[in-house]
Amino acid sequence: MVCHASGFAEHNAAGAELQRSLVDAAGDVALIGPNCFGVLNYLDGMALWPDQHGGQRVDRGVAIITQSGTIGQNLTMQRRALPIAQLVTLGNGAVTGVPDLVEAMLDDPRITAIGLHLEGVDDVARLSRAGVLAARKGVPIVVLKSGTSEVGARTTLSHTSSLAGSDVLCDALFRRLGMARVQQVGTFVEALKFLHVNGPLRGRRITSASASGGEAALVADLAESHGLDLPEFREGTRRRLRELLGERVSIANPLDYHTYIWGDRAKQAACFAELFSGDFDCHLLLADFPREDRCVDGAWTIAIDAFLAAQISHGGAGCVVSSLPEGLPDSVRERLLAAGVAPMQGTADCLAAIAAAARIGEAQQAAASLVPLRVPSPRRGRERRVDEPSGKRALAEYGLAVPDGRVVTAGEAPEAAVELGFPVVVKAVAANLAHKTEAGAVRLGLTGPEQVRDAVAEMAGLSDRFLVERMVGGAIAELIVGVRRDARFGLALTVGAGGVLVELLRDATTSLLPVSHDQIRDALGRLKIWPLLSGFRGEGADVDSVVSAIAAIADYARENEHLREIDVNPLLALPHGAVAVDVLILETRSSDE
Template sequence: MTPEQRKNFDRLLNPRHIAFVGGADAIVAIGEARRRGFSGEYWPVNPKREDLAGISCFASVDDLPRAPDAVFLAVPRDAAVQTIEKLATMGAGGVVCYTAGFKEAGAEGEAAEHALKEAVGEMALIGPNCYGMINYLDNAALWPFAHGGDCPGYGAAIITQSGMFSSDITMSQRSVPLAYMISAGNQTVLSLEDYIEILSEKPAVRAIGVHIEGLQDIPRFAQVSLKALKLNIPIVALKSGSSDIGRSLTFSHTGSLSGSKELYEALFERTGVISVTSPSQFLETLKYLCVVGAPCGNRVSGFTCSGGGATMLADHAENIGLVFPPFDEDSTNKLISILPSIATVSNPLDYTTPIWGQPEFTAPVFEQAISLSNADATILVQDYPAAGLDESKFLYQNDAIAFADAAAKAETPAAICATIPENMDAETRSHLINLGVAPMQGVHESLNAMAAAANWRQERSRILAHSPKLLKVKAIPETLSILEEVEGKELLSRANISIPAGSDVRGKGVVEAAVQIGFPVVLKMMGPKLAHKTEAGAVELDLQNSEDVSGALERMRLKVTSYNPDAVTDRFLIEKMAEPPIAELFVSIRQDPQFGYAITIGSGGILVELVGDAKTLLLPTSNEEIKGAIASLKVSRLLEGFRGKPKVDLDVLCMSLFNLTEFVLSNLDQITEVEINPLFVYEKEVLAVDVLVHSGRSS
């Protein structure tokens, strides 16, 4: 985005005048601008009609009184390109190009999209093939369908790659405060990354929601996400879809452990983006962040008027890392003195029905419990009665007000949660937002949102303290070649990764080499079609003497012949049999065309695909991030000294892996992908037992 496009985007976002170019779709867009309350000038353009929506038409954009700040364009594709060229010459601000039929329509459409991009000049253009833009703050809309949504003066900026999903959000019964809505479409001129960069600077934006089908520029997304993080603006991402990114993974296990989903999650973790997996969680998380912000920690005080509700809170919180700290003896006695005799003091606290709806009794309970629990956030469960059955609604409202006041006094982020999402009506949701309380819908969604917000705040401090380096992305080699294992190991030894003592020999020299190395030994056949030797029968372990080696040699030739006659060679690697490790890891470093280089660490050996216990980090990474990745694995229990076994020095292990990543990034001309499986882990060292190294060449 150029500086002039940036200025023009601001014109598009908050226009003084809007030109509506088209027919029936333009009429709808005029209606939506009116619905939103746009008070600027309306300029319909249509050469065949006298008026659109009761407003006199201009025959052409050439006849407009001046260059419009914003244009809603809904004409056929070729006419759209011609109109954009005219608007650019006039000095118009920006265009929402509702017109479809561009790159999504094949080669002809792709050529038209290229022409559109050439014609746009310095204008800001959303789309094409998009729904457009809604500015809830300043009451401007360039939108082709009926839309809803409210803004209390602040809210979320939501950017989607699906027009229908953006429309669905505006109609949702969730009361998410909205500041801006952008349907990005084909992103021919302005990209999702551009929108994040601009909208994160808007004072009224408290969070950004992005629905992602795929990103165009991963390093730029990382850059603008970190910018938002620095500005204290959380980003919540709902990633949908998957893609085949495995064209460089012909020979390795990595594709089953680190695909598109894992790489996106690694990107989000690196940049502090909150990742969610459902539309409802997307909206509830944004709502919580916009209304009350991110808590300082994960300690929560909870309130219900039902023992069942308290149990639901406690059960799910335990699964997601939220803590309801118990009251100590002194605090318990203080609460006993102000609670009914039937109440049991606990956190979450069932304050019981005898005082329900009576703020003279519930207010002191809320105030004392929030204060005594030293909570970072607080939540009250309330399922409101349905219309027509709501004669008791004022009692719910009494407790809600008392709870809101208590949370405000304690300066604690507060939420009121309906156990069943639809059990909170629109009037109540609006009322709670006015009280400064997040009206949350669904126990799990509410607690998930609280946990995500608290974790975001902690991760923000960690990420900004270490200033992540820019991602390193380069072209994927067109051809890949596998280095023989002995060559790959020699390469890794330069990265200070220990390898077993061994010798590269022909068949007739295998026994002599084994004697020189010293028993027990391991025998492996090497060859270009033996990437995974175990599957081919090309490995024999724990050979104790010369006779074992001779027998293994004959068996191996027969097994590999049965596996693939063309894979048989007369080249062998004879190595010293390694001592049993404390744990076995799988380690892979590989290249992706969008994300650049990534390291995947997981449980190794035969468990690599069976267990699927793995974590992916984008490169360059840090020692600290590697340590965090290892801690997240199930195999980490072995490293900590499981059942009396020695404890691994994690600093040594993490430094070895970090040095390996730095070595690979410094030798990209020689290394495209590395797979070590298993990597034997001992107390003070690691040993690369099996190694697969790919080198590649781009044209």
């Protein structure tokens, strides 16, 4: 059933009540809407649709689910040779939601890929189950999600919250499920088209051929920005290309093959065959056709003939890409599509689409280890901050290394410092001291009893208890490791550049728990400061210990049902080991706890 009408929950309280009665009336019936354009099924010839649409019947193609009727209608009007099998506009999604539709589409072998245009994620657990099912069935999913505002993260208690807002959590969910998120409608269409033709890629190694150095340079720049590799050709390939193209052509990847063989089908086919014969995951041919109403084609069609001949002979994923969307005429797009070569329109969108296919391919290789998320209901109660020494003791029980320290009175502080050995750090201890540096509640690098005595005297108005710790030096890098509990997404782990660099660099990545050691290591590898950890121009950090420390924090978070947020900032990444030198924990406790 489709309910096109508006005036339901999107309108006012009376509309919300009307929508509840609609849901009750629907019972077990699958209902699309209300407040939607409806459903188009180009596989079976069914349209429950109140307006014009621009699609046509297909035998196989991609399915698209969108929360916007207008965007859905616009997608049917695309001139990108994207075969749309089904299109569903959800509107309010009162009964049948995105996960229901994804699971149903996965049962149809004629659907080659699924595109989701989302304005939000309502049921994380259900979408997680659908995403795991899609990954295991090998059906790629591309996501275009709007709503990237982080206004709600500006007034939060911890650094972790400011780094892991709702849109960041959506990113983490999509990455976990192997769904490729894109940012533009054009990229969305091109990625779905590429996946329809070639499916997910097994790697990121690509080749590019064009008759222009400018085009080759553009491809190189875009490939680097998307994390795609353009490996050098093997020596045998280089030698044969030199024989084909002549001494004036520089043999490199991307290849500018110049125009010496332009219009020579045999030599172009031999040139492209050399590229297809190498160990690459995808092959690009750049070609913008002349305007059909003003110019003559000729040689451009010969280049396509040669590329198709090479692809037929050697197999492998291939695409012909125009620098401008209008650079590939309808007839060329249809011919390429029929031959199993993706007609890609726009170089930037093409490279983004290839990167999306590579990300999906990497995730599908690990699909067997994917598990759906469980999102328990958040506890209700009052917030309670755990003081730093108590937080450190709790984390140490899970294997997290913390500095040697003592909790003492002001009078005991100098003697405790002598016992620990200088230099030391002195901090005022109180649950309400969330950010000690700003409150003047910490002194670093104290080298004698007198300095310790002076420090606690200056902080006397903040607390009557003090934490004296042996100062840890020699860090390769400072990290922030945080976990916060989100009502929709559950526990989210954030890892990033820590210390004073948290707000300055905002170099962080977020994952949804649970995570494995390999996933933690992958998260570290996505940070801008990863080269510091791995040994940039010098000694690197003990990455295994850093991973184990982060895993200990994650384990503590998963087993503490009261946890709302935890910040470990900084976690010192040392040449040997990793030590947490500051901890902030916020819990939710009922009145009787």
